[in-house]
Amino acid sequence: MNWLNSEAFTLFGQRIIWSDMAGNVLGLITLALGWRRSLWTWPVQFLSGLVLFAAFYGHLTGSAGKQAVVMAVALYGWWQWQRDKDRSADGHIAPRFATWRERAAMAAGAAAGTVAVALLFTVFPNLSWDPWPDAYIFVGTIVAMYAQAKGMVEFWFAWLLVDLVGVPLNFANGYAFSGFVYVIYGALVLWGMRDWWLRSRKSLQPVLEGAPA
Numbered sequence: 001m002n003w004l005n006s007e008a009f010t011l012f013g014q015r016i017i018w019s020d021m022a023g024n025v026l027g028l029i030t031l032a033l034g035w036r037r038s039l040w041t042w043p044v045q046f047l048s049g050l051v052l053f054a055a056f057y058g059h060l061t062g063s064a065g066k067q068a069v070v071m072a073v074a075l076y077g078w079w080q081w082q083r084d085k086d087r088s089a090d091g092h093i094a095p096r097f098a099t100w101r102e103r104a105a106m107a108a109g110a111a112a113g114t115v116a117v118a119l120l121f122t123v124f125p126n127l128s129w130d131p132w133p134d135a136y137i138f139v140g141t142i143v144a145m146y147a148q149a150k151g152m153v154e155f156w157f158a159w160l161l162v163d164l165v166g167v168p169l170n171f172a173n174g175y176a177f178s179g180f181v182y183v184i185y186g187a188l189v190l191w192g193m194r195d196w197w198l199r200s201r202k203s204l205q206p207v208l209e210g211a212p213a
Contacts, residue, residue, distance in 0.1 A: 019051060019052060019054075019055030022048075023048050023049075023051050023052040023055070025181070026044055026045075026047055026048035026051065027045070027181065027185075028181055028185065028188070029044050030045040030048060031159070031185060031188050031192070032188060034148055034155075034192065035188060035191065035192035035196075036092075039078065039081050039082065039092075041077075041148075042074050042075070042078035042081065043074075043078065045074040045077070045145070046071050046075065046078075048070075049067040049068075049070040049074060050067075050071060052067045053067040053071065066138050069138075069142065070141065070145070073145045073146065073149070076146075076149055077145060077148060077149035080149040080150065081093050081149065081151075084151065094151060094200075095151050095152075095153055096151055096152060096200050097152065097153050097154065097200055098147065098150075098152040098154045102150075102152070106143055106146070106147060106154070106158075109143065110139055110140060110158075113135075113139040113142070114132075114135045114136050114139045114140075115135075117135035117138060117139055118131045118132045118134075118135035118136075119131075120135075121134060121135055130169075133169050136162075137162055137165060141162055143158050144158035144159045144162060153197055153200050156189050156192050157193070159185065159189045160186065160193075163182050163185050166182045166185075167182040167183055167186070
């Protein structure tokens with residue numbers, strides 16, 4: 001798998017390696033499929049994690065471990081959407097807003113998880129290139145994927161918060177391709193957020209109309 005870490009081409013003076021390009025392109029496809037509420041979003045997410053796991057395994061143990069977690073969450077998301085897809089008239093998962101309790105739980109989990117993972121990365125420096133932002137992006141990604149698996153509109157907000165750190169960080173560390181992809185992520189997030197927001201309002205209408213007076 002050494003070819004995954006070899007140079008694919010140069011962009012604006014930055015070396016673009018195959019694993020960075022393939023993993024991020026698949027991640028971009030994953031987000032686009034998520035916008036369309038396609039079940040295929042999870043197999044593609046799993047494949048993206050598998051590509052990056054293969055690229056990191058053997059020399060970047062921490063990064064490989066993070067991709068293993070991403071793949072596990074992708075399997076959970078596929079199972080969740082497969083189970084819930086029949087609840088929507090169009091055969092896809094029906095978007096909804098999280099309850100305040102769910103929002104509080106995700107926010108608390110994200111904060112505690114970021115601190116815990118960052119401290120772990122600090123104790124074991126070989127697991128991360130920059131403990132705190134790396135932990136923030138990793139935990140934020142897991143929270144976003146969990147919210148997506150549950151069909152929550154808030155998953156788009158979580159991705160947006162990840163992007164706000166991921167874009168400048170990738171450019172600053174020389175990962176130009178990842179940086180450009182994160183910019184596109186941001187655009188897709190805004191469009192996807194609007195689509196899910198509108199769909200969540202439509203999905204409430206039958207319930208409101210059939211509710212007792």
